[in-house]
Amino acid sequence: xxxxxxxxxxxxxxxxxxxxxxxxxxxxxxxxxxxxxxxxxxxxxxxxxxxxxxxxxxxxxxxxxxxxxxxxxxxxxxxxxxxxxxxxxxxxxxxxxxxxxxxxxxxxxxxxxxxxxxxxxxxxxxxxxxxxxxxxxxxxxxxxxxxxxxxxxxxxxxxxxxxxxxxxxxxxxxxxxxxxxxxxxxxxxxxxxxxxxxxxxxxxxxxxxxxxxxxxxxxxxxxxxxxxxxxxxxxxxxxxxxxxxxxxxxxxxxxxxxxxxxxxxxxxxxxxxxxxxxxxxxxxxxxxxxxxxxxxxxxxxxxxxxxxxxxxx
Amino acid sequence: xxxxxxxxxxxxxxxxxxxxxxxxxxxxxxxxxxxxxxxxxxxxxxxxxxxxxxxxxxxxxxxxxxxxxxxxxxxxxxxxxxxxxxxxxxxxxxxxxxxxxxxxxxxxxxxxxxxxxxxxxxxxxxxxxxxxxxxxxxxxxxxxxxxxxxxxxxxxxxxxxxxxxxxxxxxxxxxxxxxxxxxxxxxxxxxxxxxxxxxxxxxxxxxxxxxxxxxxxxxxxxxxxxxxxxxxxxxxxxxxxxxxxxxxxxxxxxxxxxxxxxxxx
Numbered sequence: 001x002x003x004x005x006x007x008x009x010x011x012x013x014x015x016x017x018x019x020x021x022x023x024x025x026x027x028x029x030x031x032x033x034x035x036x037x038x039x040x041x042x043x044x045x046x047x048x049x050x051x052x053x054x055x056x057x058x059x060x061x062x063x064x065x066x067x068x069x070x071x072x073x074x075x076x077x078x079x080x081x082x083x084x085x086x087x088x089x090x091x092x093x094x095x096x097x098x099x100x101x102x103x104x105x106x107x108x109x110x111x112x113x114x115x116x117x118x119x120x121x122x123x124x125x126x127x128x129x130x131x132x133x134x135x136x137x138x139x140x141x142x143x144x145x146x147x148x149x150x151x152x153x154x155x156x157x158x159x160x161x162x163x164x165x166x167x168x169x170x171x172x173x174x175x176x177x178x179x180x181x182x183x184x185x186x187x188x189x190x191x192x193x194x195x196x197x198x199x200x201x202x203x204x205x206x207x208x209x210x211x212x213x214x215x216x217x218x219x220x221x222x223x224x225x226x227x228x229x230x231x232x233x234x235x236x237x238x239x240x241x242x243x244x245x246x247x248x249x250x251x252x253x254x255x256x257x258x259x260x261x262x263x264x265x266x267x268x269x270x271x272x273x274x275x276x277x278x279x280x281x282x283x284x285x286x287x288x289x290x291x292x293x294x295x296x297x298x299x300x301x302x303x304x305x306x307x308x309x310x311x312x313x
Numbered sequence: 314x315x316x317x318x319x320x321x322x323x324x325x326x327x328x329x330x331x332x333x334x335x336x337x338x339x340x341x342x343x344x345x346x347x348x349x350x351x352x353x354x355x356x357x358x359x360x361x362x363x364x365x366x367x368x369x370x371x372x373x374x375x376x377x378x379x380x381x382x383x384x385x386x387x388x389x390x391x392x393x394x395x396x397x398x399x400x401x402x403x404x405x406x407x408x409x410x411x412x413x414x415x416x417x418x419x420x421x422x423x424x425x426x427x428x429x430x431x432x433x434x435x436x437x438x439x440x441x442x443x444x445x446x447x448x449x450x451x452x453x454x455x456x457x458x459x460x461x462x463x464x465x466x467x468x469x470x471x472x473x474x475x476x477x478x479x480x481x482x483x484x485x486x487x488x489x490x491x492x493x494x495x496x497x498x499x500x501x502x503x504x505x506x507x508x509x510x511x512x513x514x515x516x517x518x519x520x521x522x523x524x525x526x527x528x529x530x531x532x533x534x535x536x537x538x539x540x541x542x543x544x545x546x547x548x549x550x551x552x553x554x555x556x557x558x559x560x561x562x563x564x565x566x567x568x569x570x571x572x573x574x575x576x577x578x
């Protein structure tokens with residue numbers, strides 16, 4: 001059943017760019033990676049970071065700099081960007097994981113604002129204009145000039161990121177994370193060095209957020225301030241909650257719908273988009289807290305449960 | 314503290330697994346624990362009792378380093394552990410339970426126990442490994458669940474268990490670490506009669522080969538299974554001894570009942 005769903009999604013992903021504008025799809029994929037990385041933290045470790053834009057946009061700037069100013073190959077730039085995001089994640093994480101709940105969120109937000117400020121003021125980032133005209137170049141011998149080629153490269157990147165995050169969730173490490181999410185003091189009393197686990201989760205999440213930002217930079221040929229703005233941190237929270245916190249596919253579904261909506265509505269509704277997004281958020285939190293995927297799974301299980309009720313699982 | 318607590322076996326009268334020296338904790342001037350000298354004999358079931366607010370749970374938090382003591386020191390197997398972190402204490406063999414039930418609600422019953430078994434593995438940071446590698450621990454986890462009569466529920470989420478079973482699951486999880494010293498914070502709190510008897514038997518049966526320190530209000534449990542009792546009142550040790558001597562101690566009576574000494578003023 002599960003494998004069937006993934007296979008269908010894989011086929012859809014491979015065929016879709018022939019019917020839908022590939023740039024929109026690439027944007028969706030980038031945000032899907034971003035939301036999956038964020039979900040690893042919020043959904044599986046119980047940490048609400050409000051500064052993930054710093055890793056998303058920060059890595060895009062670093063990668064862009066490596067490609068545009070240092071004229072390094074794309075492969076190197078991607079690796080460099082991901083490493084820089086991981087390093088930033090380590091720095092922010094080490095400061096933030098000492099605090100819990102809202103204080104954790106505030107520390108991450110404050111540090112992310114510092115990154116925003118650096119991107120605004122640093123001489124190499126292009127200030128308010130952002131870093132523009134970053135050439136796409138080539139990747140493993142493939143020229144990325146063509147949208148369709150780039151799409152498949154990014155699709156592969158998405159699958160790779162998704163699989164690694166999936167494996168992280170379903171690893172011995174992931175089990176410990178879930179235990180920490182469920183009951184932190186109990187995990188400590190069982191001998192787990194909780195801060196170390198949280199820090200590693202934070203670094204992995206930051207690295208993939210960075211990876212998502214780099215891919216987005218490749219698609220649009222620029223790294224902008226909106227990528228590091230706190231709005232971006234808020235958007236990824238919305239996508240994850242909308243799709244379903246703590247579900248595997250939730251962030252993918254959430255980001256697909258939100259990005260498509262944004263894309264469709266910008267022309268017709270203009271500035272109203274923000275209002276519509278706000279309404280969606282409120283409805284989501286009030287009525288279906290588990291998000292689209294979470295509620296669907298719950299519904300499916302209820303239907304299944306009714307059929308063979310007498311059995312204990 | 315006239316009467317010494319002797320273990321039932323009486324191998325060595327001074328083989329203490331855990332001792333504290335002048336242990337104190339104050340919160341902004343309020344002294345919650347004041348100069349407590351605990352001596353816990355290896356192999357005993359040692360009960361810590363006292364009226365509400367006597368500092369029992371604070372004492373527990375100090376022993377497991379969930380709180381830092383303001384003064385005094387703690388020795389486990391004659392090693393000073395005062396400066397260690399809670400997770401280190403746990404790895405040394407002092408494992409605690411909590412006053413409110415401390416399961417992992419959205420993990421299955423089996424996973425609850427397995428997470429404790431897993432803590433001794435070296436693969437815990439391997440995020441690239443499949444969780445299938447943890448299957449080798451399932452057998453051991455099921456054995457532990459069998460001990461507390463929960464193996465039929467191993468697939469259920471812990472949150473779905475009734476209260477008494479959650480507490481049993483907690484004990485199984487604690488046992489998975491094979492602790493030398495188990496600290497149980499009110500193991501029978503909020504339970505019906507049958508559950509109390511059940512947990513009491515369970516504690517007695519798991520006490521072989523290990524030492525147990527428990528905070529308990531239920532006098533039936535205290536009198537039934539404990540070898541030694543320490544009474545705390547207002548942060549200090551009021552009395553220590555076996556059930557007989559404690560139950561006839563007038564100071565203990567007054568601390569609990571609030572007779573003339575405390576009531577008249």
